Amino acid sequence: MILRRPALLGEETGSAPAEFVLVAGLLTLVTLSVMQLGLVLHVRNTALDAASEGARFAALADAGLERGRSRTEELLTTALGPGYAGGVSAAYGDAAGQAIVVVSVRVPLPLIGMAGLPEGLEVTGRAALEAPAAAPTAG
Template sequence: MPARARRERGAAVPEFVLVVLVLVPLVLGIAQVALVLHVRNTMVAAASDGARSAAMLDAGPDAARQRARDVIRTTLADRYAASVVARESVINGLDVIEVRISGDIPPLGLWGPGVSVEAVGHAVRQEEP
């Protein structure tokens, strides 16, 4: 066996450890970003859907809250449906329904901060002709 091969013998384990030390946090970071984007996009869709359902003539903020909670409960965990706030407001002279949803996303790894996410949905209120 040549001298160079003898010197590099057993180097696979330290190289593997060094590569894993870089790859594991990178993969966990990518997964955390994907989770945050998924939860945020789902919350935005739920807020918009709740606002649209409450914008009808016979509906109100209670209908918006219920619809947003239903959407969140079917796609995410129930804990994200706890902080849904719906109200009537005026934006640029138009009566609108506004739905706000907020929640905290826990970290995937053993360390790291949780991420707070807030989503807002608006819909113009229907008027009687």
């Protein structure tokens, strides 16, 4: 006597390729998202480090704002490329009565396959002036 399975259960032949396509698509999306996040964090951290280094350089007793700004642009060009070094500004400021140098950097966010965020990302580096009497303070 031959036993047959009930017709209600159906067969699962051919379901493996469909499951593979669904799982592979999801894993690809997750992998690309993690890579995108890593790229954005790399650009942010590099810009923040360049701004801080430029502020420290400009705060030296024999340096000035222009030298700090150019140092920041040089670091950004070396680490990220010339397209990231365009939005650098430097100014004197005041923090709790202490004269400081403030270097701001605006960089575009490298979003792959996404539109929007035209303003990019802005980071700021600050450093206390070595010779505060030689530099004007912002008021």
